[in-house]
Amino acid sequence: MDLNAWTTLFEGAWITLWISGVSIALGIVAGFGVAVLRNAGIPFISRALYYYISIIRATPMVTLVLFLFVTAPLLPIDIDRWIVAVVALTINTTAFNAEIWRSALATFPREQVEAAKAAGMTRRLMLRRIMLPQMVVTSLPGLVNEMSLLIKSSPAIAMVGLADLTRATNRITAITYEPLPPILAAAVLYILMIGALVRLQRIADKYARRLAM
Amino acid sequence: MNWQDWLTVWVNIDRVALGFGTTVLFFTVGTVTAFIGGCLLVYLMEGQPNFLKRSLRSALDLLRTLPFLIVLYLLYYGLPQLGIRLSAWSAGMIALSAYHASYYAEILRGARVALPQGQMESAKAHGFTPFKMYYRILLPQMVLRSGPLFGNQLVGCLKDTAFLSIITIFELTAAANDLQQVHFIPMQAFIVVIALYWCISLILEKALRSMGSYAKHRGLSYE
Numbered sequence: 001m002d003l004n005a006w007t008t009l010f011e012g013a014w015i016t017l018w019i020s021g022v023s024i025a026l027g028i029v030a031g032f033g034v035a036v037l038r039n040a041g042i043p044f045i046s047r048a049l050y051y052y053i054s055i056i057r058a059t060p061m062v063t064l065v066l067f068l069f070v071t072a073p074l075l076p077i078d079i080d081r082w083i084v085a086v087v088a089l090t091i092n093t094t095a096f097n098a099e100i101w102r103s104a105l106a107t108f109p110r111e112q113v114e115a116a117k118a119a120g121m122t123r124r125l126m127l128r129r130i131m132l133p134q135m136v137v138t139s140l141p142g143l144v145n146e147m148s149l150l151i152k153s154s155p156a157i158a159m160v161g162l163a164d165l166t167r168a169t170n171r172i173t174a175i176t177y178e179p180l181p182p183i184l185a186a187a188v189l190y191i192l193m194i195g196a197l198v199r200l201q202r203i204a205d206k207y208a209r210r211l212a213m
Numbered sequence: 214m215n216w217q218d219w220l221t222v223w224v225n226i227d228r229v230a231l232g233f234g235t236t237v238l239f240f241t242v243g244t245v246t247a248f249i250g251g252c253l254l255v256y257l258m259e260g261q262p263n264f265l266k267r268s269l270r271s272a273l274d275l276l277r278t279l280p281f282l283i284v285l286y287l288l289y290y291g292l293p294q295l296g297i298r299l300s301a302w303s304a305g306m307i308a309l310s311a312y313h314a315s316y317y318a319e320i321l322r323g324a325r326v327a328l329p330q331g332q333m334e335s336a337k338a339h340g341f342t343p344f345k346m347y348y349r350i351l352l353p354q355m356v357l358r359s360g361p362l363f364g365n366q367l368v369g370c371l372k373d374t375a376f377l378s379i380i381t382i383f384e385l386t387a388a389a390n391d392l393q394q395v396h397f398i399p400m401q402a403f404i405v406v407i408a409l410y411w412c413i414s415l416i417l418e419k420a421l422r423s424m425g426s427y428a429k430h431r432g433l434s435y436e
Contacts, residue, residue: 058368058414059407060375063386067407070390070399148278155282156376166282170290179290187283194278 001181005172009182012168013189019082019164020154023089024147030090031097036127038098039105049098056095061156064088069160085157093150100142104135137211140204148197151190165189218398222405225392232388233409239374239384240413243309244367250310251317255325255355256347258318276315281373284308289380305377313370320362324355357428364421368414385409 001009038049056064065088072079108131116126155166163171169182176182222229254273258266276284289304299307328351336346378387389406393399 055411058411060372062375066390067403070393152280155280178294180294183286183291187279190280190283191275191278
């Protein structure tokens, strides 16, 4: 592999990283919103969110990306393929994150909620100052795990023609006719990215366990 | 979007059925071989850790940090450079089985660590051979105890089959793409296909729930 090949590969890695990164950031916030909304027990909405989570959990990323890509032209506005990719990954990861946040909400100690109420806190203040800081710590291992799952399914964005880290190997092979080196190099880059997240998850786990005691 | 488009899906239901069959076939064969492979891998890592067992474990750890598509690429595009040419179907089967076997091995290993030591000692005292002990005493408990984790893994395997469309296998997602390209019914084709994926996952969840209640009945569940 020459310099050009490495450049293509790192450009692919960058696309994988930033599209996944944006989707992870959006998905964590949106997932929290979905979890709180579902917990609020508004009749129609919580049912709809239940179906959203159930269906998205069963839909392969490739199928979701393709679905959004081929139905996007039906909308009156022009949508870029980058946006399709980010929206698809975000829709997917939001559903999983919502489940993680929801279990943190469900297992939150009742006595703390009662104490906050007794101290005269409004719901919003209690959520922000009491619940959220602790929920972040208890949910972090799950959220980081979901990040690595998202990166593992991110090669699906190649379906809309983006040259992510996996697809970049095809482009290099088209020039060098040697498929093995770029695929192995891409594998090493994935191992580095996801390995870092796995390590982060272990650290987060340690913190979460300390809070649980 | 009108009723005629839905009719187009119905007229071409044989294409959808063909894709559905391929997806179910890959999912079933992939899951069964991955599960058996996972059980064997954990058996191989039983006992005192030595160099081979440690390297096997690190190899599995590495495999689990890769995306499924990279493993697929490695087998389908990479191996021909070494003179090993696999058909898309066999590359798909091998990749799916090997990749998910590493996950099943990790799930079962987690359950294995939690089993009480005394059981093994009494099994040994009763003259069980190591394989018999693993197969008759440890494995059933490991499997029944890791029910909820299997659920995620089964759905994960189902979802990974969609990547097979990238190496030209005509499975469910490829069927949807085929329909929308030929007849231009993107919305309908994909809604039908996503509904089918959803149905499979609901059936899997139901099956696992009955396994969970069986585990509880046998007193093997954590709750």
